[in-house]
Structure formats: structure tokens, C-alpha cells
Amino acid sequence: MDNxxxxxxxxxxxxxxxxxxxADVFAFHDIHPAAPVHFMLVPKLHVGSLADVEDKHxxxxxxxxxxxxxxxxxxxxxxxxxxxxxxxxxxxxxxxxLHVHIIGGxxxxxxxxxxxx
Ligand code: 5GP
Ligand code: ZN
Numbered sequence: 001m002d003n004x005x006x007x008x009x010x011x012x013x014x015x016x017x018x019x020x021x022x023a024d025v026f027a028f029h030d031i032h033p034a035a036p037v038h039f040m041l042v043p044k045l046h047v048g049s050l051a052d053v054e055d056k057h058x059x060x061x062x063x064x065x066x067x068x069x070x071x072x073x074x075x076x077x078x079x080x081x082x083x084x085x086x087x088x089x090x091x092x093x094x095x096x097x098l099h100v101h102i103i104g105g106x107x108x109x110x111x112x113x114x115x116x117x
Contacts, residue, residue, distance in 0.1 A: 006097035007111040010044045020071050027071055030101065034086040036052055037075045041068060050087045068102055078102035082112070087096030 001007045008014040009028055016028035020037045030038040043060055047053060051063060072081040081104030086093040103109065 003004050004038075004046055004095075004097050006042050006095055006099060007044075010042055019075065020067070025064060025067065027067075027102075034101075034105050035103045035109065037072070037077050037081070038101065038103045039071070039075060039095065040099040040101055041071065042097060048096045049093055049098055050085050052102070053098070060092045064100065069099065071103065073101050075102070077102070080104060082109050084112075 005014060009016045016026075019027035019029060020041075021027070024045070025041060025043055027039055027041045029038055031081065035040065041064055043057075045057075045060065055115040068083060083103055084101040084103065085091075085099070
């Protein structure tokens with residue numbers, strides 16, 4: 001995708017603080033970190049969002065899930081981390097290239113969805 005910022009980052013055309021790269025995925029620090037560790041893992045293939053995944057992405061998605069705990073630990077998340085995938089308008093997605101946020105490295109994060117009392 002020519003005009004996708006995360007495609008450009010994954011291709012190295014837009015600078016980022018790289019965490020990891022292989023043939024299929026790219027990980028880089030979020031420009032506005034929400035915690036001491038906050039990076040994103042994206043497929044190099046342009047997939048708009050989690051709402052757009054298909055059966056052909058099964059292996060890619062599986063590999064991403066397996067990679068996340070390894071990268072999280074390497075980045076200093078020794079006592080857990082949070083993964084977030086915002087999807088679509090209601091999900092608050094801002095960049096329409098599938099990405100997993102990996103967040104942690106500090107205090108226990110607040111409950112993401114407030115529990116009813
Ligand atoms: P979303 O709301 O779509 O799940 O998250 C998009 C994230 O991408 C945001 O946390 C935002 O800070 C981050 N972001 C947006 N543009 C850039 C960029 O050009 N470089 C980096 N490193 N992060 C970005
Ligand atoms: Zn893209």
C-alpha cells in the first residue's frame with residue numbers, strides 16, 4: 001500500500017525505532033508510548049485490520065502470537081504485558097494496518113474495561 005504509514009515503516013522508508021524484523025513482520029516502538037515499554041508488531045503484508053484477516057493469514061498470525069512473548073521479554077517485560085489490537089471505528093483504530101500493541105515494563109496497568117459495581 002503506497003500511502004500506508006506502517007507499510008512505509010516496515011519497508012524502512014519512514015524511520016522508526018526498530019525492535020525486530022524478519023521476512024514477514026516488523027516491530028517498532030510506538031511514537032507516543034503509553035508505558036515504559038510500548039512497541040507494535042505488524043505484518044509486512046498490508047492487512048487493514050483484524051476485521052480483514054482471512055484463512056490465508058493463519059500462519060502469519062500464529063507466528064506473530066508466538067513472537068510476542070519473546071519480544072516482550074527481550075524489551076524488559078519480565079512480569080507480564082498487555083497486548084492490544086484496536087479494530088475499526090468502535091475499537092478506536094487510528095492506523096489502518098493491522099498492528100498489535102505490546103505494553104508493559106512498569107506498574108500494573110489499569111483495568112482496560114471498567115468493571116460494573
Ligand atoms: P491504533 O490507535 O491504530 O491502535 O494505534 C496507532 C498507534 O500508532 C498509536 O499508538 C500511535 O502513537 C502510533 N503511531 C502513529 N503514527 C506513528 C508513526 O509514524 N511512528 C510510530 N512509531 N508510531 C506511530
Ligand atoms: Zn500498510
